[in-house]
Structure formats: C-alpha cells, structure tokens
Amino acid sequence: MRQQPEQQAPPVQRLRIRYAKRGRLRFTSHRDFSRAFERAVARAGVPVAYSSGFNPHPRISYAGAAPTGAASEAEYVELALREPVDPGSTREALSAAMPSGLDLVEVVDAANTMPGALAELLQASSWLIDLPASYERAQAAVAAFLEATEVPVDRMTKKGLRTFDARSAVVRLAAGSRVPGSRLELILRHGTPAVRPDDVVTGLERTGGLEVGVEYGGLPLLTRLAQGPFDDATGLIGDPLAAR
Missing domain, CATH: 3.30.70 (Alpha-Beta Plaits)
Structure with missing residues (x-):
C-alpha cells in the first residue's frame, strides 16, 4: 500500500502583493517571474504554506499577468502562509531577494482588503x-x-x-x-x-x-x-x- 501523504495545515494568513516589471525585465515571461519569486520567498525565509498531496507545492497564486514584452506597474500575486508575518518586514525581505526591475510595490494582509478572490477583483x-x-x-x-x-x-x-x-x-x-x-x-x-x-x-x-x-x-x-x-x-x- 502506498503511504498516504501528509496533510498540510490550512494557511493562517494571506498576503496580497503588487509588483512592477520595469526596464529590460519587461521581457521576463510569467514562468520566469514565478521562478524568481519562489526563489526570493525561499531566500527571504518567508513561511509559505504548502499544498497537501504527494507533490506539495508552495501556495502562491498569480493573477492577471501581463504578456511577455509588456512593462507593468500593476501585477499581482497572493501568498498563503503557515505563520503570521508583518507585511512591511516581509516586503523588505522579499525586495532584497528580488532582481532589480521586478520591484515589489505594496504588500498587504489580504484580510484587510476587499472581499473576494484576487482574480475576481481584476476586472x-x-x-x-x-x-x-x-x-x-x-x-x-x-x-x-x-x-x-x-x-x-x-x-x-x-x-x-x-x-x-x-x-x-x-x-x-x-x-x-x-x-x-x-x-x-x-x-x-x-x-x-x-x-x-x-x-x-x-x-x-x-x-x-x-x-x-x-x-x-x-x-x-x-x-x-x-x-x-x-x-x-x-x-x-x-x-x-x-x-x-
């Protein structure tokens, strides 16, 4: 019998993040950004929550990504956490770990923002x-x-x-x-x-x-x-x- 995977605890906090793609980084694809962002999360020591199952993955949700080649001042991502953190300190830590041109503009606690899924708010x-x-x-x-x-x-x-x-x-x-x-x-x-x-x-x-x-x-x-x-x-x- 295959051993059942460990069930992960539900997230205790969600952060909503606005970031910008500037300069030459406008040519960064969504896949390239997601890899860079997940590396930054790991380097910054952010306690990201993971999904359950045989192949757990970080609970990071991307919404409304601009096409490759487009600059943007308004890209959004939501990060689910297993421990509560201070949004301001988390922004500083993540910004230090991100490449220049992929710039974090704002990090807020999702509980204090508009109700509804982030993707549904991007109308x-x-x-x-x-x-x-x-x-x-x-x-x-x-x-x-x-x-x-x-x-x-x-x-x-x-x-x-x-x-x-x-x-x-x-x-x-x-x-x-x-x-x-x-x-x-x-x-x-x-x-x-x-x-x-x-x-x-x-x-x-x-x-x-x-x-x-x-x-x-x-x-x-x-x-x-x-x-x-x-x-x-x-x-x-x-x-x-x-x-x-």
Missing part, C-alpha cells in the same frame, strides 16, 4: 501604448476602430489559433501625440477570452490601416498602469488592495 486594466506612427495616423486608426461594431483578430493560444472580437473589450481608446510618434491610452475590460493590448493593435492595423512593425520604425511599447475592480458608472479602475 479591467489601463494601458499606455507607444507607437512610431504619427499622431494623425494613430488618431485616424482609432476612429475607424471605435466606429466598428466588431473587430475580429486572430491569436495563437495553447488550444490553437483563436479568433475573437477585440472591439467588445475596449472601454476607452484615445490617441495622443508624443515625440517621436504617438501614444494610445487604453482601458480594457477583462473577460473570456482575454483581449490583450497587442490584440487591439492588431485590430487597429486591420480596421484603420495602422502601420506597425520594425519596417515602420519599431514595435509598440506596452505599459500597464493599473488593473482592478471596474466601476461602470464612472469608468474608473479601483485598487484591489484598498482597505475594506
């Missing part, structure tokens, strides 16, 4: 998209995109090539000028399938003739500014780590 996100295209070209492409009732785009997923509507997820899209090129301000509502900012850029190419790519001066630079609960009445994105 929308805001983005900046820097383009080499001129403001006039970007503005024209945005106008054509917003006038369309549907903008189908294709993306390769784990389940193969998927086609979905990029227009339905866009709450706000506006073009502004920058030197050089232009900048888009975008608010996306999260859903299934998830529409990413690069999908919106693809839609702008198809509906508005926006020219994007190395041959046109460079690739779009994506930066997530915020993600969290969305207020339909005001069109604003809230803070998922806000106090109750």
